[in-house]
Amino acid sequence: MIRLSIPLRQSLSRLSLPVLIAAALGVMLLGQADKGMVERGRMALADTLAPAFSVIAEPMAALRDLLGDMAEWRDIRAENARLREENDRLHRWQAAALSLQSENALLRRQLGFLPDAPASFHTARVVADAGGTYARAVLLAVPPGVGLRKGQVALDERGLAGRVTDVGSRSARVLLVTDMNSRIPVVLEGSRARAILAGTNGRLPRLEHYPADAPPRQGDRVVTSAEAGVFPAGLPVGVVRHGAGGAPEVELFARLDRLDMLRIFDFGLSGILPPEAVARPEPRPRR
Amino acid sequence: MGRRAHPLAGLMKRLDGWARAALPAGGTALAMVLATAPAGLPSAVPALLLCCLFFWTVFRPAALPPPLCFLLGLLQDLLGFAPIGTGILTALLAHGLALRLRRILARQSFWLVWMAFAGVAAGAALLGYGLHAVLGWRLPPAAPGIVQFLLSVGFYPPVAMLLTLLHRSMQRMEDLV
Numbered sequence: 001m002i003r004l005s006i007p008l009r010q011s012l013s014r015l016s017l018p019v020l021i022a023a024a025l026g027v028m029l030l031g032q033a034d035k036g037m038v039e040r041g042r043m044a045l046a047d048t049l050a051p052a053f054s055v056i057a058e059p060m061a062a063l064r065d066l067l068g069d070m071a072e073w074r075d076i077r078a079e080n081a082r083l084r085e086e087n088d089r090l091h092r093w094q095a096a097a098l099s100l101q102s103e104n105a106l107l108r109r110q111l112g113f114l115p116d117a118p119a120s121f122h123t124a125r126v127v128a129d130a131g132g133t134y135a136r137a138v139l140l141a142v143p144p145g146v147g148l149r150k151g152q153v154a155l156d157e158r159g160l161a162g163r164v165t166d167v168g169s170r171s172a173r174v175l176l177v178t179d180m181n182s183r184i185p186v187v188l189e190g191s192r193a194r195a196i197l198a199g200t201n202g203r204l205p206r207l208e209h210y211p212a213d214a215p216p217r218q219g220d221r222v223v224t225s226a227e228a229g230v231f232p233a234g235l236p237v238g239v240v241r242h243g244a245g246g247a248p249e250v251e252l253f254a255r256l257d258r259l260d261m262l263r264i265f266d267f268g269l270s271g272i273l274p275p276e277a278v279a280r281p282e283p284r285p286r287r
Numbered sequence: 288m289g290r291r292a293h294p295l296a297g298l299m300k301r302l303d304g305w306a307r308a309a310l311p312a313g314g315t316a317l318a319m320v321l322a323t324a325p326a327g328l329p330s331a332v333p334a335l336l337l338c339c340l341f342f343w344t345v346f347r348p349a350a351l352p353p354p355l356c357f358l359l360g361l362l363q364d365l366l367g368f369a370p371i372g373t374g375i376l377t378a379l380l381a382h383g384l385a386l387r388l389r390r391i392l393a394r395q396s397f398w399l400v401w402m403a404f405a406g407v408a409a410g411a412a413l414l415g416y417g418l419h420a421v422l423g424w425r426l427p428p429a430a431p432g433i434v435q436f437l438l439s440v441g442f443y444p445p446v447a448m449l450l451t452l453l454h455r456s457m458q459r460m461e462d463l464v
Contacts, residue, residue: 013352016352016353016354017353017379017382017383017386020353020354020356020357020379021376021379021380021383023357023375024357024360024372024375024376024379025372025376027361027371027372027375028370028371028372028373028375028376028418028422029372030371030372031370031371031372032370032422038371041365041371042365045362045365045366049320049323052320053323056321128323129323130323130367130368131367131368132332132333132367132368132369133333133367133369133415133431133432133434133435134368134369134419134423134427134431135367135368135369137368180427180428200428201427201428201431202428
């Protein structure tokens with residue numbers, strides 16, 4: 001250890017704070033100039049921590065399940081009545097679906113319709129909330145050897161959840177559709193009008209850039225659009241509801257506040273936009 | 288026999304000293320990592336860092352020198368999704384401010400320290416908001432900043448209680464040595 005004289009040591013320690021503040025500003029500029037480096041640093045840290053996170057996730061999930069069970073036991077009777085009613089309703093829908101399925105098969109035979117190739121997917125466990133105060137994202141633990149790519153689509157068991165934005169060797173980060181930076185081309189199923197689903201960091205993302213002559217109506221189903229070649233058409237997203245200010249918002253099917261597993265689909269689409277271009281509406285489709 | 292035990296005892300004493308020196312920064316880093324685990328809120332990470340940083344700076348400034356503050360801020364930036372550098376700058380400025388205030392605060396009651404901490408937390412939240420607006424080149428919503436401020440202020444009493452216990456026991460050990 002180097003022995004320094006006391007006055008020198010004192011002046012060094014007095015200098016270190018301003019120097020480090022300057023270094024912090026430098027890091028900030030560096031981070032703005034080279035986003036890739038920051039991303040690599042983040043993923044390296046996430047890769048290191050992912051195994052530990054998945055170990056912690058197990059007892060945490062058990063505890064949450066226990067609490068959930070307790071809440072369920074409390075209102076099991078009301079739940080039962082609701083399920084019975086829903087089951088009746090679903091039986092009617094099942095009949096409708098079966099008849100539509102057979103009709104669809106018949107019509108496809110007549111048209112020579114080329115079906116989409118079935119998509120391959122991996123299921124990964126959500127191990128940590130990777131957002132911050134101003135971001136909505138989750139971290140997935142990915143077994144080594146599973147090849148995820150940037151831009152792949154993440155769905156939970158009900159609907160669209162987000163897109164893969166960073167990939168490490170043992171983890172991947174998924175930007176949720178509620179994040180402020182998320183812009184997703186969607187179609188309103190009722191009117192086939194196109195719109196952009198824009199995250200606000202709140203619970204409900206907004207609909208933007210819909211045609212003036214076909215405003216979204218309450219209860220319209222919203223599905224993804226194949227425009228820009230990032231998503232396949234028709235992934236379920238949510239239903240329209242009008243917010244406090246009358247602005248159309250989307251109640252998502254995916255339960256983003258309690259994600260535990262995500263399916264990461266590879267639809268073989270390559271129209272990945274660079275992150276800075278995502279904020280702008282795409283001028284014309286790439287396909 | 289007595290002579291043989293001597294170097295070993297010295298080593299133990301030195302190990303003990305290292306462990307004590309590493310505890311504040313190491314414990315803070317561990318708490319931050321645990322807060323990102325699935326149970327935690329990601330917003331809790333900056334709040335925890337701010338609480339621990341403020342406490343150690345006021346009551347044991349030698350335990351958390353500026354370079355360690357820099358590293359802890361970097362850890363916060365890498366754990367979160369915020370533009371890199373914001374956490375570092377906030378941590379360093381909070382450290383500097385607490386260091387200025389510690390002469391006055393170290394002798395005050397808990398309530399006054401808490402009030403001072405609330406002021407620092409408000410400054411940190413404002414700084415974070417401003418940096419986010421400048422670096423992202425758009426006005427972020429104000430609500431997350433307010434939530435972060437309230438989280439920091441709310442976290443302080445339990446964190447300070449725990450750290451006070453730790454600090455006292457460390458002091459007792461040092462008195463023994």
